[in-house]
Amino acid sequence: MNIKFLGLSGHLEAGAPGHYETFHKVLLNSLQGLLGSTNAKFFGSQKSESIQTWFEPILPDSITSTIPWLPKKFLSSVELEKKEEREKVILYNYEGNLFSLFMLGSIARRSKGLYIYLNFFNSSRFTSILDSRIRLSLFKMFFLFALRGIHKKVELSADTEKISNLLESKLGKIFSVFPMYSGLNPEFITKFEKNVTLINLRGARSEYLLKSTLEKNPLLQNIVMDIHGMHNTQIAQYLEKFSNINIIPDQVDEVSYFASYKKYSRAAFIYDPEFFSMQSSGRLADAIVAGAEIVVPIGTSLEDVLLEFGNGSSFDFEKEDSLAHALLSKPSIKRKVGCMPTSTWAATTILEKMQTLIEKDDTPEINRVSKLLNYAIDEIIRAALWVLRLIFGFRKCLHILPGLKR
Numbered sequence: 001m002n003i004k005f006l007g008l009s010g011h012l013e014a015g016a017p018g019h020y021e022t023f024h025k026v027l028l029n030s031l032q033g034l035l036g037s038t039n040a041k042f043f044g045s046q047k048s049e050s051i052q053t054w055f056e057p058i059l060p061d062s063i064t065s066t067i068p069w070l071p072k073k074f075l076s077s078v079e080l081e082k083k084e085e086r087e088k089v090i091l092y093n094y095e096g097n098l099f100s101l102f103m104l105g106s107i108a109r110r111s112k113g114l115y116i117y118l119n120f121f122n123s124s125r126f127t128s129i130l131d132s133r134i135r136l137s138l139f140k141m142f143f144l145f146a147l148r149g150i151h152k153k154v155e156l157s158a159d160t161e162k163i164s165n166l167l168e169s170k171l172g173k174i175f176s177v178f179p180m181y182s183g184l185n186p187e188f189i190t191k192f193e194k195n196v197t198l199i200n201l202r203g204a205r206s207e208y209l210l211k212s213t214l215e216k217n218p219l220l221q222n223i224v225m226d227i228h229g230m231h232n233t234q235i236a237q238y239l240e241k242f243s244n245i246n247i248i249p250d251q252v253d254e255v256s257y258f259a260s261y262k263k264y265s266r267a268a269f270i271y272d273p274e275f276f277s278m279q280s281s282g283r284l285a286d287a288i289v290a291g292a293e294i295v296v297p298i299g300t301s302l303e304d305v306l307l308e309f310g311n312g313s314s315f316d317f318e319k320e321d322s323l324a325h326a327l328l329s330k331p332s333i334k335r336k337v338g339c340m341p342t343s344t345w346a347a348t349t350i351l352e353k354m355q356t357l358i359e360k361d362d363t364p365e366i367n368r369v370s371k372l373l374n375y376a377i378d379e380i381i382r383a384a385l386w387v388l389r390l391i392f393g394f395r396k397c398l399h400i401l402p403g404l405k406r
Contacts, residue, residue, distance in 0.1 A: 001086070001088060001355070001358070002039070002084065002086065002087045002088070003035055003039065003087075003088050003089075003090060003351070003354075003355070003358075004035075004039045004040070004081060004082070004087060004088070004089045004090070005031050005035060005039060005040040005041075005089075005090045005092060005351075006040075006041060006042075006043065006078065006081060006089060006090065006091050006092065007024060007027070007028065007040075007041070007042040007043065007092045007093075007094075008042070008043050008059065008063075008091065008092065008093045008104075009024055009042065009043070009044055009045075009059075009093075009094065009095060010044075010045055010059050010061070010063035010064035010068075010095070011045070011064060011095060012024055012042065012043075012044030012045055012048075012055055012059075013044065013045045013047050013048050014044075014048040014051045014053045014057075015051075019183065019254070019257075019282060021254075022183040022254050023183060023282060024042055024044075024055070024094075025042075025054060025055075025183075026181075026183040026343040027181070027343050027346060027347055028040055028041070028042050028054070028055075029343065030342075030343040030344040030346070030347035030348075031347045031351075033344070033347075034344075034347055034348065034351060035351075041055070041056060042054075042055040042056070043055065043056050043057075043058055043059050044056065044057050044058075044059060045057060045059050045061070045064075046058060046059060046060055046061070047061070058074065058077075059074070060074075062389075065389070066392055067099065067385060067388050067389045067392055068097070068099040068100065068103070069103075069385060069386070069389060070103045075103070075106065075107050078091065078107055078114075079107060079110065079111050079114070082111060082113050082114060085113075086113075087113060088113050088114075088115060088358055089111070089113060089114045089115070090115050090116075090117055090351075090354050091104055091107070091108070091114060091115070091116045091117070092116075092117045092350070093116070093117070093118050093119065094119045094121060094178070095119070095121045095122075096118040096119050096120055096121055097120065097121065097122075097125075098139065098142060098143060098146065099385070100118060101116075101118055101143070101146040101147070101154075102142075102146045102381055102385070104116050104118065105146050105147065105150055105154070105378075106378040106381075106382075108150045108153050108154065109149055109150055109374050109375075109378065110371075110374075110375070112365075114153070115153045115154070115155070115354060115357060115358060115361075116150075116153060116154045116155070117154075117155045117157070117350060117353070117354055118154060118155070118156055118157070119156075119157045119158065119159070119178045120156065120157070120158045120159075120163075120167065120175070121159065122159075123158065123159050123160065123162075123163040123278040123279050123280075124275060124278075124279065126158075126163065126166075126167065127163070127166070127278060130166060130167070130170050136170060139171075140170070140171055140172075143171055143173075144171075147173070148374075149363070149366070149374060150363070151173070152357070152360070152361050152362065152363050153357070153361060153363060154357075155176065155353050155354060155357050156173060156174065156175045156176070157175060157176045157177065157178040158175045158176075158177065158178065159177075159178055159180070159278075159279060159280040159301075160177060160178075160180075160278055160279065160280045160301035160304065161177045161301065161304050162277065162278040162301050162304070163278045163279075163301075164176065164177050166278070176353060178280070179341070179345065179346040179349040179350065180280045180281070180282060180284075180285050180305075180341060180346070181282075181285055181341045181342055181343045181345060181346035182282065182285035182286040182288065182289040182290075182340075182341055182342060182343070183258070183282075183286070183343065184258055184261065184286050184289045184290055184342075185342075186289050186290075186291075186340060186342065188258065188261075188262075192262040192263065193263075194262070194263055194264055194265035194291075194292070195224060195263065195265055196224045196225070196226055196263045196264055196265065197223050197224065197225050197226070197264070197265065197266040197267070197268065197327065198225075198226050198228065198260075198264045198266070198267040198268065198287070198292070199225050199226065199227045199228065199268050199270060200228050200229055200267065200268065200269045200270065200271070200283060201227065201228065201229035201230055201270050201271075202229055202269075202270070202271040202272060202275075202276055203271065203272030203274070203275060203276065204231075204232065204272075205272045205274070205317075206229075206270040206271060206272050207230060207231070207232045207235050208232075208235070209270060209317065209320065209323065210227070210235075210239075210270055210323075211235050211238060211239065212320050213320040213323045213324050213327075214239070214242070216320050216321070216324070217320070217321070217324035217328075219324075219328055220324060220327060220328065221242060221243075221244050222244070223244060223327065223328075224244050224246075225244060225245050225246065226246050226247075226248050226260070226264070227239065227245060227246070227247045227248065228248050228250070229250065230247050248260075258286075261286065261287070261290035261292065264287070264290065264292045265292060265293065266292055266293040266294070266295065266327075267283075267284075267287035267290075267292045267293070267294050267295070268294075268295035268296075268323075268326070268327060269281065269283070269284060269294070269295065269296045269297070269302055270297070270317075270323070271296075271297060271300065271302065272317065273297050273299060273300050273317050276297075276300060276302075277299065277300045277301065278300075278301050279301060280301060280305075281302060281305075284296070284302055284305055285305075285341040288305070288309050288311070288340060288341055289340050289341060289342060291311075292311075293311055293312050293313075293330075293331050294306055294311060294312035294313075295312055295313055295314070295315060295323075295326045295327060296312065296314050296315075297314065297315060297316075297317045298314045298315060298316055298317070305341075306333060307333065308336070309335070309336050309340065309341070310331075310333045310334050310335045310336035311331055311333065311334065311335035311336075312331050312332075312333060313326040313329065313331050313332040313333065314326070314332075
């Protein structure tokens, strides 16, 4: 079976801040190692079209707008990627949503050998939908409608086990857990002396928790710390008084970021469970691959990762003593022998899922009338989305104009 892998990411730009570029690039490298260099590629943002890139910069800005959109020209070009009758094409979208399912599903309905791997990205967005009975009913209706006729050709995933289980229970379809991975090469960081603890903060409460924990536990002053994610100026000024603490900037270049793991013996993720209980973290995967001991809040998806890979401890986010104990003690869970969350592991996991899907696909050939009906429905949906885009754009202009007049 010859498989071709096509990745889509509207956020993928050359040299953009954050780790979108590295995240997708290392996955592509692993996929090319498994499938061959000509059988895997990524499509990224048109914003990089004047730069020589490792991806094809052909995706319009509209794919990342509030109401995403892909022109027919691009959708048709994806169909042309399938050059042989027996060839199978996997269309992969990590930053997926319901709109992605509608747009990419229209291709899968027309192309027999095309399959979709769609990850429902950003758990906080979906939990707010699933918590409302009315919004859930509408979402489920549109979700099932988007899957019509192709449910055996689509592998659905979500960022973590918690959100995938929630989506399964609410929508009645199977969601796998996306294999979150690191961009680090394990060999890159193994031969260095490590003596610094990395503290990652997310949420205002996490900053207050760290400050309070340091005040009540003087022994923590014996630990050299790099602190990332500090936004409260007053707390930052307080922490800078400690000689063992270094506050690092939010954004660093890729080389500096990965090189920093040469010195980290431990990485603590003080993430507020109120909004981070179901989310995943690429930084956590980086810490695991780097061999750092990890510290995570109890009851979160981060703790699920700790239980899977080991080499760390969990703490109660509501108790300073619990956090202090986790930072001062040896890991309560030993390192698990087995695979690490590398890009090769993720690529292998994704391909195995898709190969199983392809082998089990017994979607019957539909007649000409059904094909025409599906095409007509997809065109009506495209027209409706276009009208919504016009309405949203018009409303946005109305909000901007008063400001311009002043």
